[in-house]
Amino acid sequence: MYSQLKEINHKPEPFEFYTADSLWTDPHTSEQMLSYHLNENVDMASRRKVFIEKSIEWIASHFAIDEQTKICDFGCGPGLYASGLARKGAQVTGVDFSARSIAYAQKYAQQEGLKINYILQNYLEYDTEERYDLITMIFCDFCALSPSQRKVLLEKFHRLLKDGGAVLLDVFSLEAFNNRSEVSLYEHRQLNGFWSANDYYGFMNTFKYDQEKVILDKYTIIEEEKTKVVYNWLQYFSEGMLKNELQNSGFVIQETYADVAGSEYSENNEEFAIVAVKK
Numbered sequence: 001m002y003s004q005l006k007e008i009n010h011k012p013e014p015f016e017f018y019t020a021d022s023l024w025t026d027p028h029t030s031e032q033m034l035s036y037h038l039n040e041n042v043d044m045a046s047r048r049k050v051f052i053e054k055s056i057e058w059i060a061s062h063f064a065i066d067e068q069t070k071i072c073d074f075g076c077g078p079g080l081y082a083s084g085l086a087r088k089g090a091q092v093t094g095v096d097f098s099a100r101s102i103a104y105a106q107k108y109a110q111q112e113g114l115k116i117n118y119i120l121q122n123y124l125e126y127d128t129e130e131r132y133d134l135i136t137m138i139f140c141d142f143c144a145l146s147p148s149q150r151k152v153l154l155e156k157f158h159r160l161l162k163d164g165g166a167v168l169l170d171v172f173s174l175e176a177f178n179n180r181s182e183v184s185l186y187e188h189r190q191l192n193g194f195w196s197a198n199d200y201y202g203f204m205n206t207f208k209y210d211q212e213k214v215i216l217d218k219y220t221i222i223e224e225e226k227t228k229v230v231y232n233w234l235q236y237f238s239e240g241m242l243k244n245e246l247q248n249s250g251f252v253i254q255e256t257y258a259d260v261a262g263s264e265y266s267e268n269n270e271e272f273a274i275v276a277v278k279k
Contacts, residue, residue: 201222
């Protein structure tokens, strides 16, 4: 028991392990995530419906979207943004590796008569001859990736964008990092059964990495027959940190906002959004 508890409370190196694929592809947890996506009243897997609608209106106006605009939404989930942008006339592609979310998005698009190209794939591996006017990555998805993964992604963005094309993404700020604390929690059927349909006990250890500005929520899920560990990494950014990463991949940050609905930026916000243009 001592060795098990020691392992549960072990703090790994930043981004030492990557388990996002299991979270989004496991039949049970992907079903839970989809239900959070579709809950219009909570900011869990997606933001609330009212904010999404406001955000789509701002994106359509800011980027002058019309029937000639080609957009790729990385991490599109069940298509909440892709659907809204398609209604504005854009030619939209959505990429996500959750089969359950993509299936929902495809069914919804068919029902609504929306022509959206949904692709079931890890966006780190996605490639195409298509070139886009705008790439979106929304709900701080960028923060869940390691430095090496972000480098691969930004180089991909640069390759897939037309000359002068733009990226819109949002991230967690250093203000949010400073508001996080290390904690250890233990609970029977943690998160109301989110992790498994079977009976289980869940440990959550939150670790802070002050130098790297990274937070890890490490979940150890113990069932009768098996144990699994899920590593939920989040990178937190200052404007300067994000600017450097984008510049190194051939982008210039054109504008900074509080969110992807174009709200005014403040250093006190726990998130911020940027529009970066391909050089």
